[in-house]
Amino acid sequence: MLFWILVAVLTAVVAAILLYPLLRGAKAAENSRAGEAAVYRDQLRELDRDLNGGLITPEEADYARAEIGRRLIAVSADEPVQIPKAARHHRFTEAFVLLLLPVLGLCLYLTTGRPDLPSQPLEARLENPGDDVAVLIAKAERHLAQNPDDGRGWDVLAPIYFRTMRANDAQTAYRNAIRLLGPSPIRLDGLAETLMAVSDGVVTEEARGVLEQSLTLEPNNPRARFYIALSMEQAGRPDEARQAFEALAKQSPADAPWLPLVNEHIAMNGGPPANPGANSAASGAAATPGAPARPGNPTQEDVAAAENMSAGDRQQMIRGMVESLDAKLSQDPKNFEGWMRLVRSYAVLNDKDRAAGALRRGLAAFPPPGEQGRQLLALARELGISTEGSTE
Numbered sequence: 001m002l003f004w005i006l007v008a009v010l011t012a013v014v015a016a017i018l019l020y021p022l023l024r025g026a027k028a029a030e031n032s033r034a035g036e037a038a039v040y041r042d043q044l045r046e047l048d049r050d051l052n053g054g055l056i057t058p059e060e061a062d063y064a065r066a067e068i069g070r071r072l073i074a075v076s077a078d079e080p081v082q083i084p085k086a087a088r089h090h091r092f093t094e095a096f097v098l099l100l101l102p103v104l105g106l107c108l109y110l111t112t113g114r115p116d117l118p119s120q121p122l123e124a125r126l127e128n129p130g131d132d133v134a135v136l137i138a139k140a141e142r143h144l145a146q147n148p149d150d151g152r153g154w155d156v157l158a159p160i161y162f163r164t165m166r167a168n169d170a171q172t173a174y175r176n177a178i179r180l181l182g183p184s185p186i187r188l189d190g191l192a193e194t195l196m197a198v199s200d201g202v203v204t205e206e207a208r209g210v211l212e213q214s215l216t217l218e219p220n221n222p223r224a225r226f227y228i229a230l231s232m233e234q235a236g237r238p239d240e241a242r243q244a245f246e247a248l249a250k251q252s253p254a255d256a257p258w259l260p261l262v263n264e265h266i267a268m269n270g271g272p273p274a275n276p277g278a279n280s281a282a283s284g285a286a287a288t289p290g291a292p293a294r295p296g297n298p299t300q301e302d303v304a305a306a307e308n309m310s311a312g313d314r315q316q317m318i319r320g321m322v323e324s325l326d327a328k329l330s331q332d333p334k335n336f337e338g339w340m341r342l343v344r345s346y347a348v349l350n351d352k353d354r355a356a357g358a359l360r361r362g363l364a365a366f367p368p369p370g371e372q373g374r375q376l377l378a379l380a381r382e383l384g385i386s387t388e389g390s391t392e
Contacts, residue, residue: 140157188213189221195207257337339362
C-alpha cells in the first residue's frame with residue numbers, strides 16, 4: 001500500500017511541475033495586457049494635466065488622445081479574443097498531463113513491471129545476495145567499512161573491482177591488501193595492472209617498480225616479465241625489449257597461453273618468433289611431436305623459416321598467422337581465448353580498425369553482461385581500442 005501512496009504523490013508532484021509553466025504563462029499574458037491598458041490610461045491622465053498646464057495646445061491634445069485611445073481599445077479588444085484561445089489550448093495540455101500521462105505510465109508498469117513481486121529491502125538482499133555481483137560487492141564494501149583492517153577482505157575484493165572495470169577502487173583495494181597482508185606476486189601484479197589500466201595501458205614508472213618488486217619474490221613470474229619487457233618497448237628501446245621477450249619465450253612452456261602474444265612482440269621489435277621447445281624439457285612441458293598447432297600459434301616449420309626472413313617478411317608471416325586465426329574464429333566463434341588473442345594481435349600489429357572489428361565480433365559471441373564479455377572490454381581499454389558502440 002505504501003508503494004502506491006508514493007506513486008500517487010510522485011505523480012501529483014510531476015503533474016504540478018509540468019502544469020506550472022502553463023498556468024504561469026497564461027497568468028503572465030493576462031497581467032501583461034492589463035499592464036498595457038493601465039499604462040495607456042495613465043498616459044490619458046498625463047495628457048489632461050499637460051493640457052491644463054498649458055504645455056500643449058488643444059489640437060495636439062486631441063491628436064494624442066485619439067492615438068492613445070486607439071491603442072487602449074486595441075489592447076482591450078484582444079483580451080476576449082486571445083485569452084479563450086490560450087485557455088482552450090491549455091485545457092487540452094492540462095488534460096493530457098493530468099490524465100493521459102499517469103494512465104500511460106501505469107499501463108507501462110503493469111505490462112513491463114512486476115507489481116506482484118514482493119519488496120525486498122537492501123538489508124534483505126545483502127543477507128541473501130545469490131549470484132548478484134553488485135550486491136556481493138556492496139556486502140563486501142559494507143563489511144570493510146566496519147572492518148577496514150581486514151586484509152583478506154581487501155584481497156578478495158581487489159580482483160573483483162578490476163574485473164568490473166573499477167580500476168581506481170581496485171588500486172585502493174590492492175594497496176590495502178599489500179599493506180595489511182604483505183606483498184606477494186599475485187597482489188603486486190594485480191596492483192601493476194590497475195596502474196596500467198588507469199594510465200591507458202602504459203607501463204608507468206610506478207607500475208614498473210611494483211613489477212620489479214614482484215620479480216624479487218618470484219624471478220620467473222611470466223606476467224611481471226612480460227610487462228617489464230613491454231615497458232622497454234613503450235620507452236622506445238626495441239633491442240632490449242626484444243631480448244626480454246625472447247628470454248621469456250624460451251623459458252615458457254610450449255603450450256603457454258601468453259606465448260603467441262610474446263612472439264608477436266618479438267616480431268614487432270625486429271626478431272623471429274622464439275622456439276618454445278628449446279627449453280621445454282627444463283620447464284616440464286615438452287611439446288608433443290607432430291601435434292597440431294593451436295590456431296594462430298607458430299609451428300616448428302614457421303619458426304625455422306622465420307629465422308632466415310627479413311623483418312618485413314617476418315611481419316607478413318605474423319599477419320598471415322593472425323588472419324588464419326581470424327578465419328578460424330569466424331567458423332568457431334565460441335572460442336573466448338581466441339578472441340582475446342585476436343584482439344591483442346591486431347592491436348600489436350597497430351591495426352586498430354581490425355582490432356575494433358574483432359572486439360565487436362567477440363562481444364557478439366560473449367556479450368558484455370557476462371564475465372568473458374567484460375574481460376574483452378577491459379582488454380580493449382587496456383590496448384587503447386575504441387569500445388564505442390560495442391556495449392550496445
